[in-house]
Amino acid sequence: MKHHLVLRVVAKLLIPSILLFALYTQFHGDYGPGGGFQAGVIYAAGFILHALVFGLESTKKIMPLWLLKILSALGVMVYAGTGLTSLLLGRPFLDYYALAEGVHGQELGIMLVELGVGFTVSSVMLILFYLFADQGTEE
Amino acid sequence: MVSLAISFLLGLMLLSVFAVIAMRNLFAAIILLGIYSLLAAALFMTLDAVDVAFTEAAVGAGISTILILATLLHVGHDTKAKKIIKPAPLLLVLAVGALLVYGTLDLPEFGNAQNRVHQSEITRHYLEKSPGKNGEIGIPNVVTSILASYRGYDTLGEVTVVFCAAIGVMSLLGGLRKKKKQTTVSNDSTTDSAS
Amino acid sequence: MKILYLFNYWIVIVIMLAGLYAVIASSNLVKKIAGLSIFQASVFILYISSGKILGGTAPIVDSSVPADVVFSNPLPHVLILTAIVVGVATTAVGAALIIRIHRAYGSIEENEILEYEE
Numbered sequence: 001m002k003h004h005l006v007l008r009v010v011a012k013l014l015i016p017s018i019l020l021f022a023l024y025t026q027f028h029g030d031y032g033p034g035g036g037f038q039a040g041v042i043y044a045a046g047f048i049l050h051a052l053v054f055g056l057e058s059t060k061k062i063m064p065l066w067l068l069k070i071l072s073a074l075g076v077m078v079y080a081g082t083g084l085t086s087l088l089l090g091r092p093f094l095d096y097y098a099l100a101e102g103v104h105g106q107e108l109g110i111m112l113v114e115l116g117v118g119f120t121v122s123s124v125m126l127i128l129f130y131l132f133a134d135q136g137t138e139e
Numbered sequence: 140m141v142s143l144a145i146s147f148l149l150g151l152m153l154l155s156v157f158a159v160i161a162m163r164n165l166f167a168a169i170i171l172l173g174i175y176s177l178l179a180a181a182l183f184m185t186l187d188a189v190d191v192a193f194t195e196a197a198v199g200a201g202i203s204t205i206l207i208l209a210t211l212l213h214v215g216h217d218t219k220a221k222k223i224i225k226p227a228p229l230l231l232v233l234a235v236g237a238l239l240v241y242g243t244l245d246l247p248e249f250g251n252a253q254n255r256v257h258q259s260e261i262t263r264h265y266l267e268k269s270p271g272k273n274g275e276i277g278i279p280n281v282v283t284s285i286l287a288s289y290r291g292y293d294t295l296g297e298v299t300v301v302f303c304a305a306i307g308v309m310s311l312l313g314g315l316r317k318k319k320k321q322t323t324v325s326n327d328s329t330t331d332s333a334s
Numbered sequence: 335m336k337i338l339y340l341f342n343y344w345i346v347i348v349i350m351l352a353g354l355y356a357v358i359a360s361s362n363l364v365k366k367i368a369g370l371s372i373f374q375a376s377v378f379i380l381y382i383s384s385g386k387i388l389g390g391t392a393p394i395v396d397s398s399v400p401a402d403v404v405f406s407n408p409l410p411h412v413l414i415l416t417a418i419v420v421g422v423a424t425t426a427v428g429a430a431l432i433i434r435i436h437r438a439y440g441s442i443e444e445n446e447i448l449e450y451e452e
Contacts (some may be wrong), residue, residue: 128206
C-alpha cells in the first residue's frame, strides 16, 4: 500500500492520537469506563494500523517480536509482583492496603495491576497479529 | 422506551446473525460478524454496562475481526457447502431452544430494582462501601474496583490465560515457515503409517 | 409488559440457537468459529441484562451524582469483561489451529478433511 498517499498521511495523523487515547483509557479507568484491557487493545490497534498502511516489516522494526515477548511476560510479572509485594509486607496476596496508607494503597495497587494488564494485553494482541499476518503474506 | 431500543438492536443483531450463517463468502460473513459485535456493544451501552461496551467494541468488533480476516488471507474465503438447512442439527437446536424458552418463564422481571440480584448484600456492599473518600477503595468506577481489587485473583488468572493464548499461538504458528519442509515430510509419514 | 421483556429474552435465545446451529451444522471451520463468537456474545447479553435496573445508570459513583440515583449492578459487568477477553484468546487459538489444519490437509471443510483421513 505504498502508493496510497491519502492513507499514509491520515494514518500518520491518526496513530499518535490512537496511542494517546490508549494511555488516557489506561490511566482514566479509575474515573470512567476503561482500564488495562481496553487500553491494551487500543494500543495494539495503533500499531496494527501502522502495519496495515506501512507494511508489516516496517512495524517490526519499531516494535520487534522479541520485545513483545518480553513485554507480555513482564505484564504478568508486574501483576503477580504487586501481589507478592503485599505478601512480603505482611498482608494477604493482592491486598493493596500494604502498599500505602489506606485508600492510597488501593489506588496505587490498582494502577500497578492495570499497568500489568495493559502491558500483557497490548503485546499479546500484537504478537497474535504479527503471527497471523506473517502466515498469510509470506507464501 | 428502553425495552423498545433493546428490541430494535436485538432485531438488527438477529438479521446480521442469519446473514452470517447464510453467507457463502466467508469474507462478507466475518465483516457481518464484526457488525454483530458492534451492535452488541451498542446494546451493552443501553444496558448501562459502559465498560463491557467499550471492551466489546475494541475486542469483539476490532481485534477478533482482524484476526479471523488474517486467517482468511491464508485459507481462502469460499465455502463449498451446498445446503444450509440440515434436519438433524435443526431438531437438536430446536429442542435446546424449547428448554431455554421454558427456562425464561421463571426469570425475574427485567430491570426491576427489587430483584434479588440487586438487593443482595454483596451488590449493596460494592455500591455503597467501595467508592468515596471514606470508602474501602476510594475510586468512582465500581467496575474497576471489583475487577482490580476485590476480585484481583480472577483478573490475575485472566491475564495468565491471555498470556497462555499467546504462547499457544506462537507454538502453533511461530517458526512454521522455516520448518515447512520438515512438517510436510512428517505428515506424509504419519499418513503412511495410518493407512 | 411481561410479554415484552420475555420477548427480548426470546430474541436472545434465537440468536444463541443460531450460533449453536452454525457450530453444529456448518462444515466450514471458520464458520464454526463465527458461530462460537455469536453464541458467546448472546450469553453475554443474557448475563448483562440481569444487572440492568430500569431508570438506573452506569455504576460510576461520583460525589457529584445526586443521592437518589440508582446504579446498575456492577458484578455481571466485571464477569463479562473477563469473559470477552478470554473469548478473543480462544478465537485466536482456534484460528491458529485452522491455519495448521489448512497446512496439513489443504482444506478447511470438515467433510473433506474426514475423507482425507480415511
